[in-house]
Amino acid sequence: MRPRPCPCGSGLPYAECCGPLHDGVRTAATPEQLMRSRYSAFALGDAAYLLETWHSTTRPRSLDLDPAVRWTGLDVLATTGGALLEAEGTVEFRAHHRLDGRSGAQHERSRFVREGGRWRYLDGISLG
Template identity: 60%
Template sequence: MPFTELTDTDRCPCLSGERYGVCCGPLHRGDAQAPTAERLMRSRYSAFVTGDSRYLLASWHPRTRPTTLDLDPDVRWYRLDILATTGGGPLDTEGVVEFRAFYRSPDGRGDQHEVSRFSRDARSWRYVDAV
């Protein structure tokens, strides 16, 4: 299965209720930075949906970022639930986002439950790791 291709008028896969062109699309293109840790989490989820490993690596903190990232095109992400956030606001330097993401693969359906840590420097939010 190929990754999902999106146009700016498509509904954003992060389920924010916005169109991709005003939600995660500008972040993926590098036209905007995520203002909060949750927005970065949502944009990273959408990058998994679209197979955008370049964005995933760029939004990963350099201290914990892998050298490469191989995404499985047979995994289809279809739903993101944000369960909780701590910090991660526009004036914070750290944030935590708990989420559950649901997928389908040739082996069946599944989900990933994670508590992700984020850090913001003077320029932007970055994914650090999962706790």
């Protein structure tokens, strides 16, 4: 049996890619890795992980994911910052989805900052 591919599109099996982050075994080493794991959490309906990885100053009290949205692919378009000794980074991406039989995409530039030594999603700007 073939291992389940990771929803983030890395080409790795889920158990070697975003799975250990979702399970709390590892933490994201870069903003891109956190963004990919958050995309996978959206694709898998893991609202708890999304809330956990959201910066405390912008995190909503709760998160209701729409089960009708099927996330179908992720394109990472650009990254800035996020190196080992940096405290901030951005990731521009396009996340593809299907809803009510129609295709769509979310194009965003997300900002990530370190909080307590871990990368956290701060906010994002929609790019169309």
